[in-house]
Amino acid sequence: MGLLIKGGTVVHHDRSETADVYCASGFIHSVGVNPDVPLGTETVDAHGCLVMPGGIDPHTHMQLPFMGTVVSDDFYTGTRAALAGGTTMIIDFVIPAPRQSLMEAFSTWQEWAEKAVADYAFHVAITWWDKSVHDDMGTLVSDEGVNSFKHFMAYKNSIMATDDILVGSFNRCRELGAIPTVHAENGELVFYLQQELLAKGITGPEAHPLSRPPLVEGEAANRAIHIAGALGSPIYIVHVSTQDAVDAIAYARAHGQEVFGEVLAGHLLIDDSVYQSKDWSFAAAHVMSPPFRSKEHQQVLWNALKSGTLQTTATDHCSFCADQKAMGRDDFTKIPNGTAGVEDRMAVIWDKGVNSGQLSVNDFVAVTSTHAAQIFNIYPRKGSVSVGADADIVVWDPEATKTISATTHHQNVDFNIYEGMQVRGLPIKTISQGELVWNNGELQAPEGRGRFVRRPAYPPVYETLTKRNVLTQPEAVRRG
Numbered sequence: 001m002g003l004l005i006k007g008g009t010v011v012h013h014d015r016s017e018t019a020d021v022y023c024a025s026g027f028i029h030s031v032g033v034n035p036d037v038p039l040g041t042e043t044v045d046a047h048g049c050l051v052m053p054g055g056i057d058p059h060t061h062m063q064l065p066f067m068g069t070v071v072s073d074d075f076y077t078g079t080r081a082a083l084a085g086g087t088t089m090i091i092d093f094v095i096p097a098p099r100q101s102l103m104e105a106f107s108t109w110q111e112w113a114e115k116a117v118a119d120y121a122f123h124v125a126i127t128w129w130d131k132s133v134h135d136d137m138g139t140l141v142s143d144e145g146v147n148s149f150k151h152f153m154a155y156k157n158s159i160m161a162t163d164d165i166l167v168g169s170f171n172r173c174r175e176l177g178a179i180p181t182v183h184a185e186n187g188e189l190v191f192y193l194q195q196e197l198l199a200k201g202i203t204g205p206e207a208h209p210l211s212r213p214p215l216v217e218g219e220a221a222n223r224a225i226h227i228a229g230a231l232g233s234p235i236y237i238v239h240v241s242t243q244d245a246v247d248a249i250a251y252a253r254a255h256g257q258e259v260f261g262e263v264l265a266g267h268l269l270i271d272d273s274v275y276q277s278k279d280w281s282f283a284a285a286h287v288m289s290p291p292f293r294s295k296e297h298q299q300v301l302w303n304a305l306k307s308g309t310l311q312t313t314a315t316d317h318c319s320f321c322a323d324q325k326a327m328g329r330d331d332f333t334k335i336p337n338g339t340a341g342v343e344d345r346m347a348v349i350w351d352k353g354v355n356s357g358q359l360s361v362n363d364f365v366a367v368t369s370t371h372a373a374q375i376f377n378i379y380p381r382k383g384s385v386s387v388g389a390d391a392d393i394v395v396w397d398p399e400a401t402k403t404i405s406a407t408t409h410h411q412n413v414d415f416n417i418y419e420g421m422q423v424r425g426l427p428i429k430t431i432s433q434g435e436l437v438w439n440n441g442e443l444q445a446p447e448g449r450g451r452f453v454r455r456p457a458y459p460p461v462y463e464t465l466t467k468r469n470v471l472t473q474p475e476a477v478r479r480g
């Protein structure tokens with residue numbers, strides 16, 4: 001059965017129009033005023049509302065085994081919460097253990113994700129290096145629809161990728177037409193500073209940001225960007241949290257390099273005062289990497305998003321409950337790193353971005369959906385309300401309000417970093433694959449309805465990059 005979304009304003013990343021949207025068989029069939037639709041078509045009244053592409057969260061960790069525990073949201077609860085928040089697709093991470101085969105890890109994550117209720121894709125992390133990793137990257141791109149690989153420059157003694165790994169993998173990404181992404185923090189410095197703080201007896205969550213000052217991120221962002229630049233590969237920096245990293249990206253872009261940057265809703269909204277709380281559990285609940293930063297850094301992030309230096313917003317949804325955070329009661333380095341938010345990203349960015357005049361409604365669509373689809377090569381199937389696109393749509397009431405709370409959210413975690421925040425502007429209906437899955441507070445999303453989305457190699461960034469790489473090939477000087 002089809003679905004007609006009637007009377008709303010359709011907001012695209014670059015313009016808005018008054019139009020009805022007719023969805024059938026999971027796709028958008030028409031975008032225009034008063035389309036002909038079969039008798040009996042279910043109608044969604046969108047008068048006074050905005051009709052936008054469903055959100056894409058390009059950075060989540062569902063069911064991830066991490067730091068001695070497993071995150072509390074699995075692919076079912078996590079993607080359900082995403083739908084309740086207007087996000088219709090996530091890009092999660094396959095993270096092989098060092099020396100584990102990439103293909104084996106990939107199939108494990110594919111199994112875990114079978115219960116997803118929203119569409120999903122995977123970045124695959126490169127946590128070690130040898131010929132099998134090089135070859136498996138090729139198989140993942142050619143056979144499995146993976147077009148991006150993740151590198152953690154932090155987490156020494158576990159999944160950290162050293163420079164030799166970055167060089168090997170970025171090179172391979174360029175050969176394959178894939179996008180390398182990095183968690184940019186200097187893992188050696190973090191490790192050193194952690195030991196120093198512990199030795200001084202500073203063992204609580206307040207030590208977490210002290211062990212990861214902004215320059216730790218700036219150095220790694222610069223290093224990763226320079227390595228990518230030298231090898232002729234693009235690069236995408238995840239969870240940019242500091243002016244230091246923004247400056248590195250802006251400098252590289254101004255010098256013609258293909259660099260993308262992502263910012264987390266949490267980094268835009270929450271500042272570093274949380275780590276000073278006298279309540280250990282409250283402070284520990286905010287331990288994530290990179291840490292929350294000062295208000296000065298936050299304003300730089302908003303400006304970078306508005307000006308296009310940063311293109312995407314994500315959550316890094318990585319949910320741990322209080323008993324899991326308590327693993328680090330006596331040693332902050334053992335507090336599992338991560339915070340939740342896949343359900344709240346759209347609403348908090350709308351409230352603090354659009355309502356406050358920092359982002360236009362079109363910017364909002366760009367940074368919550370379209371740009372991620374373009375960068376990761378699933379546009380216009382995703383990130384677009386256009387004929388032929390997947391019918392992944394959010395009906396947004398700009399006047400609806402709610403108070404965010406862990407007691408009412410759908411995320412499977414006992415804490416919400418936005419607790420008590422009043423937001424105006426909410427997804428009142430979410431449509432996924434043409435089905436009304438979130439309807440005025442009711443979720444109807446049977447387990448397993450989510451689909452794996454294959455992402456082809458050679459995203460748009462490669463059009464120019466490949467030509468430049470050919471033209472700048474080194475040549476030997478012919479002598480005598």
Ligand code: URP
Nearest residue numbers: 183288289316318337338
């Ligand atoms: O603290 C975080 N961000 N945990 C998840 C893993 C990562 O670094 O993205």
Ligand code: ZN
Nearest residue numbers: 183239289290
């Ligand atoms: Zn990270």
Ligand code: ZN
Nearest residue numbers: 059060061316
């Ligand atoms: Zn992450």
Ligand code: ZN
Nearest residue numbers: 013014366370
């Ligand atoms: Zn755009």
